[in-house]
Amino acid sequence: MKLKTIAMTGVMSLAGLGLIGAGAHAVFTTTTASSQTINAGVPGVALYAAGATNTCTSYATAVAYPLTCNSITLPAQTVGSTFDANSTVNVVNVGTIPVTLVSFTVSDTPAVGYDLQSNLGLCIGGVYGLGYYGTGYLTNAESANPLSVGSPVTLPVGGTTSYQVDLYAGEASTQGCGAIAALPNSAVGESDTVTLTANYNG
Numbered sequence: 001m002k003l004k005t006i007a008m009t010g011v012m013s014l015a016g017l018g019l020i021g022a023g024a025h026a027v028f029t030t031t032t033a034s035s036q037t038i039n040a041g042v043p044g045v046a047l048y049a050a051g052a053t054n055t056c057t058s059y060a061t062a063v064a065y066p067l068t069c070n071s072i073t074l075p076a077q078t079v080g081s082t083f084d085a086n087s088t089v090n091v092v093n094v095g096t097i098p099v100t101l102v103s104f105t106v107s108d109t110p111a112v113g114y115d116l117q118s119n120l121g122l123c124i125g126g127v128y129g130l131g132y133y134g135t136g137y138l139t140n141a142e143s144a145n146p147l148s149v150g151s152p153v154t155l156p157v158g159g160t161t162s163y164q165v166d167l168y169a170g171e172a173s174t175q176g177c178g179a180i181a182a183l184p185n186s187a188v189g190e191s192d193t194v195t196l197t198a199n200y201n202g
Contacts, residue, residue, distance in 0.1 A: 043202030044070075044095030045155075049088060051075040059092060059160070066094040074165075081182040082170025086125075090162045091198070093155040099200040100154040101161070103146040108138060108194045116190035119183050124196065125164035125175030126153075134177040138167075138194065146199060165196050 046062035046069040056062055056069035077085045093099055104124060110117040122138040124147070135141035153161055166175045170182030 041097030041202065042095050043097055043099050043200060044093070045099060045198070045200055046070055046092050046094045047072045048090045048092070049074055059090070062090070062092050063094055079169075079183075081184075081187075084166065084168040084171060084174055086164055086166040086168075086174050088162055088164050089196075090160065091155065092160045093157055095202065096157060097202050098154055098156050098159075099202045100152050101149055101198055102152050102201050103148050103199045105146045105197040105199060106135075106138065106141045106194070107197070108142070108192050110190065110192045112190040113186070114190075115184055116187040117192045119169060119181065119187060120192060120194070121166075121168045121173060121177065121180045122194065123164075123166040123168065123173035123175040123177035125166060125173075126162065136177060136180060138192075163198070165194075167194060 044066055046056070046066040048056045048058055048062040048069060049072055050057060052072040052074060054068060054072055056065070056072045062069040072089070074087050074089075077083075079085060091101075106122065108117060118137070118139055120138040122135050122141050124135070135144070135147065141147060155161060164175050166173045166177070168174075168177075169180060172179040
């Protein structure tokens with residue numbers, strides 16, 4: 001009697017082990033991950049031109065002193081009633097991202113009177129695909145602010161370009177803008193400081 005009971009218990013135990021073995025499976029798992037850091041770049045443009053009064057006269061100085069050379073003053077000129085004062089402004093991208101020149105904004109500060117201001121011509125020219133922007137009189141350019149660039153120029157980091165600023169009267173501009181009248185006698189002794197601001201998107 002006792003032997004039979006023991007035998008049955010052994011069979012049931014074996015059956016129990018069989019059930020446990022059938023239901024327990026090993027599962028291998030693995031994962032992958034990718035990450036990326038996004039850094040906001042810093043746009044930066046420096047200028048240089050021959051005769052610039054704040055020493056920004058070369059590529060080397062513009063790159064070395066970008067905060068100083070983001071605004072330059074060109075040499076003053078004394079003119080007669082007919083003149084063409086053309087200046088080349090060089091541009092270098094000193095930032096960490098490409099920038100695109102999209103427009104210009106023109107402003108001026110006349111002194112003594114306003115006859116020089118109202119009879120002064122402005123023509124913006126360029127190379128590297130910029131093309132000239134024909135405006136005629138300075139006051140017309142100011143009323144049209146901002147002056148869109150027909151073919152926007154994108155500068156890569158370290159890239160360079162240039163544009164010409166031509167103030168003129170009594171003749172056609174060397175940058176392709178049409179002739180305007182000579183300065184009137186009422187403009188004698190007056191002065192006007194013209195500022196051309198280039199606008200960039202980064």
